[in-house]
Amino acid sequence: MNASISTITTSKSTVINELSQMSNLFKTECYTENIKELAFQFIHYSAIIEDMSPDTISTRVTRLRQFVGFCDRFHKTNITELSIRWLDFYFYEYRKNHAASTTNAAKRVLKAFFKWCRERMNLDCINPNLVKSRKNAKPRPRYIQHRIIQSVLQKTAESGYERQVNMLIDFAYDTGLRISELCRTSYNDIDGLNLYVKGKGSKERTVFLTERLKCKLEEFVTDYNRFYGPLFRLNDKTARVWMQRTFKEYANIHMTPHQLRHSFAVRLLISGCDLITIQKLLGHSDISTVQIYLQIKDELAESQFYKAMKNAQGY
Missing domain, CATH: 1.10.150.130 (Tyrosine recombinase, N-terminal domain)
Incomplete structure (x- = not known):
């Protein structure tokens, strides 16, 4: 040989x-x-x-x-x-x-x-x-605040020629997909509100679409005739550049598409979703991988406390 x-x-x-x-x-x-x-x-x-x-x-x-x-x-x-x-x-x-x-x-x-x-x-x-690895402290996940993402989505929605990048960002933020998974997704992967994803190591998982996103996606698919093949028809590199350019223009921040994945997880955690569910939705095999998001929850504990107290009812 x-x-x-x-x-x-x-x-x-x-x-x-x-x-x-x-x-x-x-x-x-x-x-x-x-x-x-x-x-x-x-x-x-x-x-x-x-x-x-x-x-x-x-x-x-x-x-x-x-x-x-x-x-x-x-x-x-x-x-x-x-x-x-x-x-x-x-x-x-x-x-x-x-x-x-x-x-x-x-x-x-x-x-x-x-x-x-x-x-x-x-x-x-x-x-x-x-063969032993040296344990390193896991870095704090970098995420983008919800209000910033919503602002970018609102501004790109007002421009007709930016409709595809608007759909791309919205889809990424609402599903937590990796950029490679996002670019491979096709209309045939969707069954009702279920989206079937083939992720890292060919592991399959199911994520869920909101009614709002599903309705928006149906309009996009119909208008752009994306019933067959990838929804966005972009490779990973082009999709990444489009997202980064859009956030730089409308929010003046440098970002990576993976931060939308972190943002998805943080939003679920703050809303009361448990770590095991977040782990399954993100496609991680080990629960320890998603425990880094607890750092974010600790940082937001004070603001969440006052928000809860403001809305709390007497008993």
Whole structure:
């Protein structure tokens, strides 16, 4: 076998297609102890067998290329030659040029790689349980205030030529979809007030539309003839640019589409929605991922207290 990790692109848009075309190399997994060839097989397994997203595959390719390149510099070619002390040395050098979060991401990739080598290829290599990530404090989620989003929606609604970006922002804020999920959504994914979403790692979930959004969407679909294909017919990059440009023009703020996802979660939490429901709607597999929103709730505790007291009735 001549394929190695260096032959794979890191382009999110083409990496899956390229790996699919290489499938004839892997009717069965080929036994090898060569690090480059194992890395290639692991990427192929992640993309074709585990059906991971292009984003995840691109990240894994990048991290493994860095590791393989480092091994090459020190003439390490056989995976059974590597020890946990060697891996510690690698990350000692890696941290000099990379942030802690990036280092942790690289550790997760190599942990998965060594686990695959041991379990799938039956190789005596580094125990993946010895690869430990450094715990970092989870950052406070950045969200956009409801009044700002509503102001932008109102201003773009008044302009006919901005109707599509208005629908894009409204849909994102009311459903909490990731930008990639948003751009893939089609009218056929909607059944009544249910929207069926295929998210990260091909996980499927159901989110719900409000009556208001459904009525607005029906008008949009009819006027723009979007009954077939993606609703917005934009790629991730274009949708992101449109949103950022709109918020800069009408609210004078720099934002990312992911902040609308945070805003969706914060709005639900403040309105009394429980974390498990928010977790399911966002498509997270671990409840700890959404616990960062409790930071926001703590910050708003004072204003929520006075608002509740103002509306409270005697008993």
